[in-house]
Amino acid sequence: MKKEISGHIVDVRNQKIYDGVVTIENHHIVSISLSDKVEEQYLMPGFIDAHVHIESSMLLPENFAILASRHGTVGVVTDPHEIANVLGVKGVEFMIENSKKTPFHFCFCAPSCVPATPFETNGFAISSAEIEPLMKNPDIYGLAEMMNFPGVLSGDAEVLRKIEASLHAGKPVDGHAPGLLGADLEKYVAAGISTDHECTTIEEAQQRVQLGMKVLIREGSAAHDFDALSPLLQDCPDKLMFCSDDKHPDELLDGHINQLVKRALALDYPFWNVLRAATVNPVEHYHIPCGLLQPGDAADFIVVDNLRDLNVLQTYISGEVFEGNVNNVALHEYYEGHIAAKEQESTNSWPNNFQAQPIELKDLRVEPLSRQMRVIVSSDGSLLTDVEVVEPLVKEGNVVSDLEHDVLKMVVYNRYTPAKPQVAFIKGFGLKEGALASTIAHDSHNLIAIGATDEALLAVVNHLISLKGGLAVCEMQDGKPVFKSMSLPVAGLISPCSGEEVAYQFDKIAAVSFRLGCQFIAPFMTLGFMALPVIPKLKLTDKGLFDSEKFAFTELFV
Amino acid sequence: MKKEISGHIVDVRNQKIYDGVVTIENHHIVSISLSDKVEEQYLMPGFIDAHVHIESSMLLPENFAILASRHGTVGVVTDPHEIANVLGVKGVEFMIENSKKTPFHFCFCAPSCVPATPFETNGFAISSAEIEPLMKNPDIYGLAEMMNFPGVLSGDAEVLRKIEASLHAGKPVDGHAPGLLGADLEKYVAAGISTDHECTTIEEAQQRVQLGMKVLIREGSAAHDFDALSPLLQDCPDKLMFCSDDKHPDELLDGHINQLVKRALALDYPFWNVLRAATVNPVEHYHIPCGLLQPGDAADFIVVDNLRDLNVLQTYISGEVFEGNVNNVALHEYYEGHIAAKEQESTNSWPNNFQAQPIELKDLRVEPLSRQMRVIVSSDGSLLTDVEVVEPLVKEGNVVSDLEHDVLKMVVYNRYTPAKPQVAFIKGFGLKEGALASTIAHDSHNLIAIGATDEALLAVVNHLISLKGGLAVCEMQDGKPVFKSMSLPVAGLISPCSGEEVAYQFDKIAAVSFRLGCQFIAPFMTLGFMALPVIPKLKLTDKGLFDSEKFAFTELFV
Numbered sequence A, B: 001m002k003k004e005i006s007g008h009i010v011d012v013r014n015q016k017i018y019d020g021v022v023t024i025e026n027h028h029i030v031s032i033s034l035s036d037k038v039e040e041q042y043l044m045p046g047f048i049d050a051h052v053h054i055e056s057s058m059l060l061p062e063n064f065a066i067l068a069s070r071h072g073t074v075g076v077v078t079d080p081h082e083i084a085n086v087l088g089v090k091g092v093e094f095m096i097e098n099s100k101k102t103p104f105h106f107c108f109c110a111p112s113c114v115p116a117t118p119f120e121t122n123g124f125a126i127s128s129a130e131i132e133p134l135m136k137n138p139d140i141y142g143l144a145e146m147m148n149f150p151g152v153l154s155g156d157a158e159v160l161r162k163i164e165a166s167l168h169a170g171k172p173v174d175g176h177a178p179g180l181l182g183a184d185l186e187k188y189v190a191a192g193i194s195t196d197h198e199c200t201t202i203e204e205a206q207q208r209v210q211l212g213m214k215v216l217i218r219e220g221s222a223a224h225d226f227d228a229l230s231p232l233l234q235d236c237p238d239k240l241m242f243c244s245d246d247k248h249p250d251e252l253l254d255g256h257i258n259q260l261v262k263r264a265l266a267l268d269y270p271f272w273n274v275l276r277a278a279t280v281n282p283v284e285h286y287h288i289p290c291g292l293l294q295p296g297d298a299a300d301f302i303v304v305d306n307l308r309d310l311n312v313l314q315t316y317i318s319g320e321v322f323e324g325n326v327n328n329v330a331l332h333e334y335y336e337g338h339i340a341a342k343e344q345e346s347t348n349s350w351p352n353n354f355q356a357q358p359i360e361l362k363d364l365r366v367e368p369l370s371r372q373m374r375v376i377v378s379s380d381g382s383l384l385t386d387v388e389v390v391e392p393l394v395k396e397g398n399v400v401s402d403l404e405h406d407v408l409k410m411v412v413y414n415r416y417t418p419a420k421p422q423v424a425f426i427k428g429f430g431l432k433e434g435a436l437a438s439t440i441a442h443d444s445h446n447l448i449a450i451g452a453t454d455e456a457l458l459a460v461v462n463h464l465i466s467l468k469g470g471l472a473v474c475e476m477q478d479g480k481p482v483f484k485s486m487s488l489p490v491a492g493l494i495s496p497c498s499g500e501e502v503a504y505q506f507d508k509i510a511a512v513s514f515r516l517g518c519q520f521i522a523p524f525m526t527l528g529f530m531a532l533p534v535i536p537k538l539k540l541t542d543k544g545l546f547d548s549e550k551f552a553f554t555e556l557f558v
Helices: A061-069 A081-087 A089-099 A128-136 A149-153 A157-168 A182-190 A202-210 A226-234 A249-254 A257-266 A271-278 A280-286 A335-349 A454-467 A499-515 A523-529 B061-069 B081-087 B089-099 B128-136 B149-154 B157-168 B182-190 B202-210 B226-234 B249-254 B257-266 B271-278 B280-286 B335-349 B454-467 B499-515 B523-529
Strands: A003-011 A016-025 A028-034 A042-044 A047-052 A073-078 A105-110 A140-146 A173-175 A193-196 A214-218 A240-243 A301-304 A312-317 A320-323 A373-377 A386-390 A393-395 A398-400 A407-413 A422-427 A435-438 A447-451 A470-477 A480-487 A538-541 A544-547 B003-011 B016-025 B028-034 B042-044 B047-052 B073-078 B105-110 B140-146 B173-175 B193-196 B214-218 B240-243 B301-304 B312-317 B320-323 B373-377 B386-390 B393-395 B398-400 B407-413 B422-427 B435-438 B447-451 B470-477 B480-487 B538-541 B544-547
Touching (some): A047 A214, A047 A257, A047 A280, A061 A073, A061 A089, A061 A249, A061 A312, A061 A320, A061 A499, A073 A280, A073 A312, A081 A089, A089 A105, A089 A128, A105 A128, A128 A140, A140 A157, A149 A157, A149 A182, A157 A173, A182 A193, A182 A202, A202 A214, A202 A226, A226 A257, A226 A271, A240 A257, A240 A271, A240 A280, A249 A499, A257 A271, A271 A280, A373 A538, A407 A454, A422 A538, A422 A544, A435 A454, A435 A523, A447 A454, A447 A523, A454 A470, A454 A480, A470 A499, A480 A499, B047 B214, B047 B240, B047 B280, B061 B073, B061 B249, B061 B320, B073 B280, B089 B105, B140 B157, B149 B182, B182 B193, B202 B214, B214 B226, B226 B257, B226 B271, B240 B257, B240 B271, B240 B280, B249 B499, B257 B271, B271 B280, B373 B538, B407 B538, B422 B538, B435 B454, B447 B454, B447 B523, B454 B470, B454 B480, B470 B499, B480 B499, B499 B523
Parallel strands (some): A003 A042, A073 A105, A105 A140, A140 A173, A173 A193, A214 A240, A373 A422, B047 B073, B073 B105, B105 B140, B140 B173, B193 B214, B214 B240, B373 B422
Antiparallel strands (some): A003 A016, A016 A028, A028 B028, A301 A312, A312 A320, A373 A386, A407 A422, A435 A470, A470 A480, A538 A544, B003 B016, B016 B028, B042 B301, B301 B312, B312 B320, B373 B386, B393 B398, B407 B422, B407 B447, B435 B447, B435 B470, B470 B480, B538 B544
16 A cells, blocks of 8 residues: 655655655655645654663663654664673573564674673673574674774684674674774774774764774763763764663653754754765665665655754654654553553563572671671762772671661672572662662673561562562551562563653662662662673672772671 | 655665655655555766866766766766866866866866976976965865875975965865875875875775775776775775775766776675765765755765666656666767857867977977987886887988888977977887877977878877867878867867767777777877876976976987
8 A cells, every 4th residue: 555755755875855754665665746835844864772781771772762763763783781791692592583573674683702701690691602503693783882992912822703793794783992092992893893982082982983984973871971072073974873771661752863853953064964964974884775755665764843943843763653742642540450460461571580489587687797898889870880998787686777877788699500699789879778779780681689677688589589589669557568670581681561661660670769768869879880890890790899909809707 | 946866765965775756846856655555776986086187078067967876876076187287276266167067076176286387398387376365165075186295294394385275275185196105105194185096906905994094995087096995895884985096087987986886786785885985975076066865955966776786767866867877869960060160169268378389390300319219118008118229210310110110200299388399209109100289288288289290290290289179080081181179268278068979089080090000999098198208117298308207308319
């Protein structure tokens, strides 16, 4: 069946705007004709997020697509790094399979660094022997962010084999090299790595562009590099893309790449440079089979009200119509019932890797071995921590949370193999009662929890174990734990619920954590980085307290 | 009026081939529709010659367009360097004005180096004060080949002002830097120069591409770099273009950029890389307002029989149809009458700069000042000469041509200001009788002639003076000169005749020169370089014998 849509056509590929009628048939654009009489709306190529971990939205690909397409996103380049740490190649395959339920362009890259480090326990490793067959899969578009840049520079054979497998298949290799400059950067580029999304300064970005790399301007829930890097848009038509890296469900509800395009245009950066970064450049670099509003192309494009407000009226993907954000609906309480039913019915049918057994109160006891204790010092939304030495608060021979000084007990518990929970202490979260916990803890996604009392901590940990993954807060009412939680039955990372439902739950849980005294705007995001050993200074993994400046495990007591 | 053309559409911009119908109205493509039933022919973007001196074809732009479009060329980037040396900015303006008689895309660049050197006399200089207003002219697309690379490297103020004027107007600056490598090349690029068409080795070309320059693969009447540079097509989709630099009328009759595309495809270089070099890349780099077979584009495209033979059936430029080379006609004698009439009627109406007065036999006399004489040694088609010292042949106190040893008398005569003709001797041309002469002599286009006898030389020089420019051969029959000549009344460089007529005359004159004993396949091209002082080793300019190794004038006698 033919369908005609008219409007001002924004032809980014050819950098011109003209009035015309687009005719769609069989998922493709079968004709484009100039016309003097068109609807007062703009048709333009859809936006691409050139690097995002879908798992950060806690959504299945099929649900991510519904939410992202509302903002004019028609495709993403995505690294299933999180689920791969839990489930290995099977996790990658699950994501690909689920993504096929929607025409949205999911371009998966093979995770290059699973596990990321030997300092924590993850579910599976992905070696070069597994990367090689993955690269033959037409659903794999490249090798995802090569974080192991020391391995690249030292010529680590396993690292080079992974890169070679991708290049040999004609697929690009993404970089991840914060701060790398000069001769080392040249060596990294010479290894065949062609992008970086980790630039935080214009100098870093300019060096990369000069060496022929593409730079991804990243603005997501965790990283905010738009202000630093957007000046590149002034002169660089073909080396830039936009990405979010991580986008939490509540923020994905508000907007996506459309926000960056709108900001860049409001700052008067050259129109076509901005539009290319959001559309043509990623399509070309990653060979995304995404239409660009040309005759014969797949019918992938968006309809917006005007080029200033960029309100998305409709998003066409492969000819299928998705509603735009102008029709956005408010979140209502009635989601609650839906959610419970959905979680109930399906918890056991999802792929997961959750072996941890319930713990006991004695597992959380800490013997005071000295009067001086190392404490992790966290700050809102930051991957970095500081370290302080404090005097432990001891009750009945057990070091407990010191609420007066905001020194809270924290636990990280291996969810893959039998082990004792690791216990340490952290400042910054500000809890005055209760506890919070998550099975989203980069990069290995073990169970991480912080509590105002051992009892609340125990309760929240065992609650998440019973759910086999999720986010939870625990309030003690009359000595009994009351939970507010979101179940993440897919690998302990992803909910089967819709984007609105997940965003709603996510907001609710955060609201409870504020009520318990937590000062952070993004408590679960911050919590999720407290077990990430490679980022300074002091972290707690399932294997113990890790000093990333000395790059070695350390003791709780000085 | 609407017009529909169907075929297999080769969409180089989007790198796909599909069957469709193109609808043209008001010089534009108003619709492209997919179709299952199309003519068995291919529609593709037309070819661009990214650097050519139109003057080398000896044709007016309007006539060049007819011949070039026959081979699928729809546009050229052109440097009116030759006519600018004769007429200054007026010459540039004349070419632009004439080019407007055809929809063919003539993208003129402002000549950057007029005069090229102080070692010969030309008609006019073009200073930065004249470049600046030219750059405001929308018919000027950039600054033409910056040959003065020593000036760029030393930071010559006048050179930098010209470059700055072009960059400031948002227009590219073309390079010309044979052999420049390493740090000097980096400095040249840093000055804002973005192309080079003078590479003859793959190493030169690769260094330029790595520094972000575009490399023009040149194959024309004088330079033949295709074999050396075509391997770049293997991996380089966006940094290459094709150009001819110089294309003589007889060779332009046979083919143009279509020949290079065909050769490259026969060598199995990647299809889209080859097509991009011939179409999209120059259009983008020079911002040529040339359609690329996209909806709304100007109707600029070609119709070819298939992608192997590339026989051009039709060339559309701005919706106007030009016949293709499949309808090529043979050259006939009857052109003679046309030509004579056309030359007769219009000789005085063309712009020219020809002040030279007839010379006398005594002006050609050379006193034998020693027994050792420096002689220029030429070889067919080469800009380079060697030098030999020989014993002069003296008759009646005058050094004359020594036919036995192929040492011929040569004269270069300033055509702009009163001066004495300069006389020297040259080996290689092999004339056994008669003389040949030309007013195409790079870069200043003074009158240059070579003769077997002083009488023939005198006759041919004065004949060209009577024509106010052209090419001529002179045969002595019964002691009287008989001429075969082509009048070039436009600046002494260009004929008002059609491409076929000029090619026919050019071939005829060459045929006579062969009969007179000349061994060279391209006698007039070789002759045209014998006054070019900057190319080693020994040359004769209107100011005297020039030793380009010592970079100074020298004496005829040792």
